[in-house]
Amino acid sequence: MTKKYVIGVDLGGTKIAAGLATKTGKIINELEILTEAKEGHKEVINRIIESIYAVAGKKIKQVGKIGVGAPGTVDYKEGRVLYPPNLPGWKEINLRDLLKKEFHVPVYVDNDANCAALAEAKFGAGQNISNFVYVTISTGIGGGIVINKKIYRGTIGAAGEIGHISIQREGKTCSCGQIGHFEGLAAGGAINQQYGVSPIEVHEAAQRKKRWAFKIINELADTIGLGFANIVNILNPELIIVGGGISNMGELLLQPIRFALRKYALPLPYSSVKIVRAKLGTKAGLKGAIALCLK
Ligand SMILES: [Zn+2]
Numbered sequence: 001m002t003k004k005y006v007i008g009v010d011l012g013g014t015k016i017a018a019g020l021a022t023k024t025g026k027i028i029n030e031l032e033i034l035t036e037a038k039e040g041h042k043e044v045i046n047r048i049i050e051s052i053y054a055v056a057g058k059k060i061k062q063v064g065k066i067g068v069g070a071p072g073t074v075d076y077k078e079g080r081v082l083y084p085p086n087l088p089g090w091k092e093i094n095l096r097d098l099l100k101k102e103f104h105v106p107v108y109v110d111n112d113a114n115c116a117a118l119a120e121a122k123f124g125a126g127q128n129i130s131n132f133v134y135v136t137i138s139t140g141i142g143g144g145i146v147i148n149k150k151i152y153r154g155t156i157g158a159a160g161e162i163g164h165i166s167i168q169r170e171g172k173t174c175s176c177g178q179i180g181h182f183e184g185l186a187a188g189g190a191i192n193q194q195y196g197v198s199p200i201e202v203h204e205a206a207q208r209k210k211r212w213a214f215k216i217i218n219e220l221a222d223t224i225g226l227g228f229a230n231i232v233n234i235l236n237p238e239l240i241i242v243g244g245g246i247s248n249m250g251e252l253l254l255q256p257i258r259f260a261l262r263k264y265a266l267p268l269p270y271s272s273v274k275i276v277r278a279k280l281g282t283k284a285g286l287k288g289a290i291a292l293c294l295k
Pocket residue numbers: 163164174175176177178181183
């Protein structure tokens with residue numbers, strides 16, 4: 001690639017973030033606009049195109065590649081965004097071809113959690129680690145699997161749906177409509193539902209040493225440890241990197257997760273895995289979209 005720059009776009013249900021970066025991944029300009037998802041896919045795609053022109057400015061002719069992180073399942077090989085739950089009206093849209101037609105450069109489209117995992121691999125907690133699993137716990141739970149330093153996407157791009165690990169035969173309905181999934185039991189939404197407090201309130205109360213908060217954290221950590229045990233037993237990763245809003249609790253949450261993991265996982269994969277916090281915070285998605293262009 002002779003052109004000097006790449007562009008990453010993090011497409012979310014609420015916001016579109018775009019970044020202009022050098023070929024080493026250093027962001028030199030970035031912006032954020034509202035997605036206006038309710039306006040439908042054509043309008044959202046126009047907004048993505050506008051955000052790319054705006055963030056590149058006069059450097060647009062020096063942009064050699066574009067990477068996009070999109071919600072839901074993405075067919076990476078074909079560049080198609082399948083059925084993103086938070087983008088109404090989107091159905092198997094070939095975002096790659098649409099952007100290629102406009103900008104005439106290679107375009108890569110991947111799932112946003114895969115992008116965040118890739119960003120942690122290139123710039124964050126997963127640097128120099130061959131095998132790890134990235135798990136983001138916020139309103140929902142998402143994930144990305146890195147095997148031999150590459151994202152494992154599965155047959156159609158649907159791998160890494162860690163939020164939908166089935167850990168109960170009965171119980172709460174998950175956002176996907178099934179019962180007993182990890183996300184329905186351990187994500188931020190589940191905490192709100194079950195305890196009537198937000199994860200931020202729990203964190204603040206724990207910092208003030210409130211006992212009820214520790215009780216919630218321990219119950220939550222036990223469920224997360226159970227979910228992680230499934231990952232650890234199957235993949236034997238070196239790290240599980242925990243991102244998303246709930247990871248802001250840091251060691252308050254990670255330490256009891258380790259205890260729970262010990263209880264539920266097999267001894268050998270348990271003893272060889274570390275549970276660590278993600279390093280890139282809310283920028284992981286954008287940095288990962290940029291990282292798609294850097295291989
Ligand atoms: Zn589910």
